Amino acid sequence: MLELHALHKTWHPPKGAPRSLLRGVDLVVQPSETVAILGASGSGKSTLLRIVAGLEPMDAGRVCFGGQDLRDCPPERRRFALMFQDFALFPHLSVQDNVAFGLVEQGVGRAQARSQARELLQRFGLDAAATGRTAHLSGGEQQRVALARALITQPRVLLLDEPFSALDAELKASLRDEFRQRIADQQIATVLVTHDENEARAMGARCLRLSGGVLLPA
Ligand SMILES: Nc1ncnc2c1ncn2[C@@H]1O[C@H](COP(=O)(O)OP(=O)(O)O)[C@@H](O)[C@H]1O
Ligand SMILES: [Mg+2]
Known part of the structure; x- marks a missing residue:
């Protein structure tokens, strides 16, 4: 299973005051479980996924898989797949x-x-x-x-960052059913970032909200 322990991250913009985005994010995702992370734009959802993927450093905390701390494990060795909203093919x-x-x-x-x-x-x-x-x-x-x-x-973890937001409503609905089935087939621990709670529920996800830098039940 995927475990996040007390992740902290402050964003230091080139100008202006630093912004504390993650202030102690804890999360456990079981194999074949889908967790949805809801939250306002700019709340740090994509930053959280990039940290889990190993693409961005955190200030403090731990990302573990199967009990192993991934601190020294580079992104390509994590066997985590990250998929963005804009396809990036x-x-x-x-x-x-x-x-x-x-x-x-x-x-x-x-x-x-x-x-x-x-x-x-x-x-x-x-x-x-x-x-x-x-x-x-x-x-x-x-x-x-x-x-x-x-x-x-065959990744161990699937990280989906607003995967359907560029699509129209009808396509969104059919694709999300298809994704749900394919993810279930492969029994992957999945973290889905979305601003659409209906979509999250339709994906069979446990819903959490990133608010004030922590994850709360949604
Ligand atoms: N590498 C970066 N470059 C520019 N802005 C960043 C970067 N990392 C974080 N930020 C800032 O941090 C905040 C959170 O961003 P993000 O994680 O993309 O939020 P969300 O995905 O919830 O909309 C935003 O205000 C964004 O501008
Ligand atoms: Mg984002």
Whole structure:
């Protein structure tokens, strides 16, 4: 399970006074549990996810997985996947190479990585698009490619930062059901950041609110 203990983080803007964003964040996420973090814009939700992913230092606290303190574990060795709202697919790579990327990074041969990517894309109903560019896909398709890319390495933790906010309402609803099912299939500890409480409930999430730098029941 994922455990956060007393995370603290102060943001020091280039100008103006420092802002204390996290003031003792504690959280336990069980395998196959989804926790949603709600909170106002600017409250520090994305900062929290980046800290968990190891992409940003914290001032104090501990991030642990399976009882192991990840202090000295770089992001690429955590086996945590982070997915952003704006897809962040690589425009110069084909759809299948976007999905295969994480495997290639892990040292899997390109042919093997591609074949696994094709298999996953097929399950996502995207095999027809596999060799094309990501720019030719709709917003919903791009977001599904981003999820496939996140899941292919079988991460231990999935961090979703407003994954549906760039999509229209109807697509949002169908995609969120699909995501919920796929996440359940892989039994991953998932942290979902969203400003939409209905969406969080529909994802079957335990809802918390980041407010005043701590997590409270929502
Ligand atoms: N690396 C950074 N660059 C610019 N602003 C940052 C950075 N880290 C934190 N901040 C500031 O910290 C606050 C919280 O940001 P963020 O974590 O993105 O909040 P949220 O995701 O809840 O909207 C914002 O005011 C933001 O400007
Ligand atoms: Mg954010």
